[in-house]
Amino acid sequence: MTDLTTAMTGLGRRARAAASALRQAPADARTRALTLLSEKLGDAQDDLLAANARDVEAARANGMSEALLDRLTLTPARVAGMVEAVAVIAAVPDPLGVETERWTPANGLDIARVRTPIGVLGVIYESRPNVTADAAALCIRSGNAAILRCGSDCLQSSLAIAGVVAEALSEAGLPADAVQLVDTPDRAAVGLMLGGLDGAIDVIVPRGGKSLVARVQAEARTAVLSHLEGLNHTYLHRAADPDAARAIAVNAKMRRTSVCGATETLLVDRAAAESLLPAVAADLIAAGCELRGDEAARALVPEMTPATEADWTTEYLAPILAVRVVDDLDAATDHIARYGSGHTEAIVTADVEAAERFAAQVDSAIVLVNASTQFADGGEFGFGGEIGISTNRLHARGPVGAEQLTTYKYVVRGQGQIRP
Amino acid sequence: MTDLTTAMTGLGRRARAAASALRQAPADARTRALTLLSEKLGDAQDDLLAANARDVEAARANGMSEALLDRLTLTPARVAGMVEAVAVIAAVPDPLGVETERWTPANGLDIARVRTPIGVLGVIYESRPNVTADAAALCIRSGNAAILRCGSDCLQSSLAIAGVVAEALSEAGLPADAVQLVDTPDRAAVGLMLGGLDGAIDVIVPRGGKSLVARVQAEARTAVLSHLEGLNHTYLHRAADPDAARAIAVNAKMRRTSVCGATETLLVDRAAAESLLPAVAADLIAAGCELRGDEAARALVPEMTPATEADWTTEYLAPILAVRVVDDLDAATDHIARYGSGHTEAIVTADVEAAERFAAQVDSAIVLVNASTQFADGGEFGFGGEIGISTNRLHARGPVGAEQLTTYKYVVRGQGQIRP
Known part of the structure; x- marks a missing residue:
């Protein structure tokens, strides 16, 4: 010995x-x-x-x-x-x-x-x-x-x-x-x-x-x-309040980009992309965020660089955000199931039924409705602190x-x- | 592949x-x-x-x-x-x-x-x-x-x-x-x-x-x-009701000897050994159980064979029981902490305070007071069944x-x- x-x-x-x-x-x-x-x-x-x-x-x-x-x-x-x-x-x-x-x-x-x-x-x-x-x-x-x-x-x-x-x-x-x-x-x-x-x-x-x-x-x-990762998503549903969508998207990404609760991919409903995305993107860009979008997103926001498959699986921990336009709520939860890390996801919507469906379908430790993913934190949960956040399936999940x-x-x- | x-x-x-x-x-x-x-x-x-x-x-x-x-x-x-x-x-x-x-x-x-x-x-x-x-x-x-x-x-x-x-x-x-x-x-x-x-x-x-x-x-x-093991103990405290001690000891060992909830070691308070152990041992022997005792136990029940250190660590899953006389409740919980597998332990006592102290000190998945260790079972817990019993420290313990x-x-x- x-x-x-x-x-x-x-x-x-x-x-x-x-x-x-x-x-x-x-x-x-x-x-x-x-x-x-x-x-x-x-x-x-x-x-x-x-x-x-x-x-x-x-x-x-x-x-x-x-x-x-x-x-x-x-x-x-x-x-x-x-x-x-x-x-x-x-x-x-x-x-x-x-x-x-x-x-x-x-x-x-x-x-x-x-x-x-x-x-x-x-x-x-x-x-x-x-x-x-x-x-x-x-x-x-x-x-x-x-x-x-x-x-x-x-x-x-x-x-x-x-x-x-x-x-x-x-x-x-x-x-x-x-x-x-x-x-x-x-x-x-x-x-x-x-x-x-x-x-x-x-x-x-x-x-x-x-x-x-x-x-x-x-x-x-x-x-x-x-x-291992907080590959978190914020999903702007077609019934999102526009002001809430802007405020939450910017906060979820930019409040602190290095924390595990930061949003890494923004999903936007196709039906609301035209009305929501330009303003949200402008706020993010003004805050210093680089945007990497799919084709549909870039058609609305030309400042975006093209996103590749790798962007859906990257935890940037930096002022970079992947943006994807999705057909509907099911497409959003499918994207999350495929690319997410099971940490924290948020939906922004004024439609209570859609919110509850999102919460039921998404199988992550924390699912937020109309709030920033940056609330993924033991202090914010009222635990007085945290030793970390768990994406384990057994014992403790979340903070x-x-x-x-x-x-x-x-x-x-x-x-x-x-x-x- | x-x-x-x-x-x-x-x-x-x-x-x-x-x-x-x-x-x-x-x-x-x-x-x-x-x-x-x-x-x-x-x-x-x-x-x-x-x-x-x-x-x-x-x-x-x-x-x-x-x-x-x-x-x-x-x-x-x-x-x-x-x-x-x-x-x-x-x-x-x-x-x-x-x-x-x-x-x-x-x-x-x-x-x-x-x-x-x-x-x-x-x-x-x-x-x-x-x-x-x-x-x-x-x-x-x-x-x-x-x-x-x-x-x-x-x-x-x-x-x-x-x-x-x-x-x-x-x-x-x-x-x-x-x-x-x-x-x-x-x-x-x-x-x-x-x-x-x-x-x-x-x-x-x-x-x-x-x-x-x-x-x-x-x-x-x-x-x-x-x-891995159900190396379970039943402890007969000095304030044990004699009839309960006999009934529980025999049931805990002999109801089914092959189940993980079976008692493998019987601990008996020194102060009550003389009054409790001969009758308990006679019942066990009558039920077909082989007893392996420490010196103090053998002095009271000559039919016992001598127990060695290995008997305290053996999950017999058979009609064999190790028997040890212990000085007091602390000695009993020390023995359990040292040799037990964290599965199921029982105390037999009419002294509520002693029972609560035992329950607090023993760090096993299931601690029973005045009941047989063979109740370690999801069906008996009202779970409708069980896929097993866990001695994990994380997630699920017990049935x-x-x-x-x-x-x-x-x-x-x-x-x-x-x-x-």
């Missing part, structure tokens, strides 16, 4: 032990840990900024791009953002111990379905230091122990944050090992986590770009909660907050029943 | 297409298919028995053991059992389209969580022909398409049953491809299913012995709903009925909201 294997196995064993304690800790203790964490992160601002400055300096010396440096850099405002994010999670109703169902079948047993933590989560992310605080907070709220593996570029920042997490846990009477950060930049640690650390990790959550997620999906020997990080057990209360 | 690969890929593609149709079919059509299936299985009794006779004859010629021949053999009573099982599933409330939650966060969006099918299930089982009918019925009820792979020994019986399923589906206006049986005994088909058939299979349910489940867990590239074969999507109704 290498030193790294020994170290990682120990991390797994400690996480498993901490998970058992955390699972049985009262909600108050977990809330207290979160409140303390929020306060202590604020108090530690200078230390966090100093640690982060070391990461930024090293990254700059290694030639990191300005965009990535921006993600990596902490500022007082960003520390305040972490403080606030943890405070919000502290205020989320505790999901554990809640009876989600209770019934008595013919045998007279009193059966309750009770929420419990999953166990141990492995979170693998890149160089956003705030994920360390976010992920720790969601795990504490949901009673799961966490093994966090950050990108090596943000290791100093993450170690500083993880130190504050450990203090908050201890002060609340919870095991400091409930949240552990892998403290080595050795990339082999990721492979070991994907192997499950001898069964210590129940589920891996990859949080980062497509190549990270693809690797985790391909190699993990544990369950994975993730989405994954504290409640979605739980499982359940059945507690069955009898009066001496034996089975005939 | 081999012929088999081509054939299996085609099966996957047809299943995926059928899943889309089935997902959008009304509950009435699925109920109608189930009612028809139940009726038609009864009508087809002679054909089913004839097909089964061919399987039994071939198996006998191949030297199959009497125990396995018994599992393979259909009788009029067993056909009636299938008819009844499908009728019960037809009567289960349809799980699809149900809103399990609905709320409005601060952004004013109306968010509904709605149950939807998972998609396509792969069911891999051994030589119990009735599983073909059971699995088909649960998939139809839950709106999932199914690819069924039976043991080669029951292929003729299963083909006959699958023919009736296809008729029932067609007559109800549903795609016959919603339930497909792999019609070749070629064992390579299992490997292809475990590979997911180009993403066509969302989840595999193995139903059979430990070696089958272990292979599926090790090799599947899809999600798996399963349990997996129609509702547990669903996932959900979020349908979000807005009034033109864009995200700031």
Whole structure:
């Protein structure tokens, strides 16, 4: 066994032990840990900024791009953002111990379905230091122990944050090992986590770009909660309100083009293309968006470049939008079924029946009616935060907050029943 | 591509297409298919028995053991059992389209969580022909398409049953491809299913012995709903009612020793061992059970053979019971945490507080108070049947009925909201 294997196995064993304690800790203790964490992160601002400055300096010396440096850099405002994010999670109703169902079948047993933590989560992310605080907070709220593996570029920042997490846990009477950060930049640690650390990790959550997620999906020997792509569609139905169509299309694409909830393809009903598309396209172009259209779309908006088949399958994460004119609602949902990634789709329509048909036909994690796809977010769903968004078919779909990080057990209360 | 690969890929593609149709079919059509299936299985009794006779004859010629021949053999009573099982599933409330939650966060969006099918299930089982009918019925009820792979020994019986399923589906206006049986005994088909058939299979349910489940867990590239073992414990607490302790211990072990809900280890509180154990042991021995005890247990019941460490980790599935005297409730739950498989555990006690503490501490899919572990069964839970029992930490735990074969999507109704 290498030193790294020994170290990682120990991390797994400690996480498993901490998970058992955390699972049985009262909600108050977990809330207290979160409140303390929020306060202590604020108090530690200078230390966090100093640690982060070391990461930024090293990254700059290694030639990191300005965009990535921006993600990596902490500022007082960003520390305040972490403080606030943890405070919000502290205020989320505790999901554990809640009876989600209770019934008595013919045998007279009193059966309750009770929420419990999953166990141990492995979170693998890149160089956003705030994920360390976010992920720790969601795990504490949901009673799961966490093994966090950050990108090596943000290791100093993450170690500083993880130190504050450990203090908050201890002060609340919870095991400091409930949240552990892998403290080595050795990339082999990721492979070991994907192997499950001898069964210590129940589920891996990859949080980062497509190549990270693809690797985790391909190699993990544990369950994975993730989405590979947000290839999302906004469909302007023939009965769309023109103002809503313009506002939603622009927001869905351009509010932030790099998020997984951004719309990548705009579908427009043929019957309304002439009346809707020129104005929508003008707004998008004015906002700085490049449009790639099919023939029918280009006939109405000559500024568009021609779309090819590849455009229907590309998650741009950039100010580029594919535009296609479709015959009707069925053609729109057929396009989505064929090219979509099952993440988030929206219809804009004033026709309630069409909206309900779209919602029924589309088999994605989130289907929106008359709203921007950029609402695909745990905070917007009222979850207080999210560890990611799932396009899994099993367990959690859509934003994954504290409640979605739980499982359940059945507690069955009898009066001496034996089975005939 | 081999012929088999081509054939299996085609099966996957047809299943995926059928899943889309089935997902959008009304509950009435699925109920109608189930009612028809139940009726038609009864009508087809002679054909089913004839097909089964061919399987039994071939198996006998191949030297199959009497125990396995018994599992393979259909009788009029067993056909009636299938008819009844499908009728019960037809009567289960349809799980699809149900809103399990609905709320409005601060952004004013109306968010509904709605149950939807998972998609396509792969069911891999051994030589119990009735599983073909059971699995088909649960998939139809839950709106999932199914690819069924039976043991080669029951292929003729299963083909006959699958023919009736296809008729029932067609007559109800549903795609016959919603339930497909792999019609070749070629064992390579299992490997292809475990590979997911180009993403066509969302989840595999193995139903059979430990070696089958272990292979599926090790090799599947899809999600798996399963349990490897039911290493279940019954704990006789110091405040156990003596009569309940005797009745439950005997039933939990001996009602049927081959089922996954059978108790494999009996834990007895030291404080009550002297008063409880001799009578409980006498009942078990009278029922034909071999007892393997630790030193303290053997001091009270000399008929026991000595238990070794291996006995705490053995799922006997036979009339053998490991018996251990434990210091107290914490020692009992520690033993369960160390040796259990997370399936089903029971406490027998008249002390409500102890019962609740046991239920909170034990982290198994099913925790019973004053009832036999043999209630670990979808039918007993009121699910109308089960496709298996899961010890997964994600998605479904415990008995997996129609509702547990669903996932959900979020349908979000807005009034033109864009995200700031």
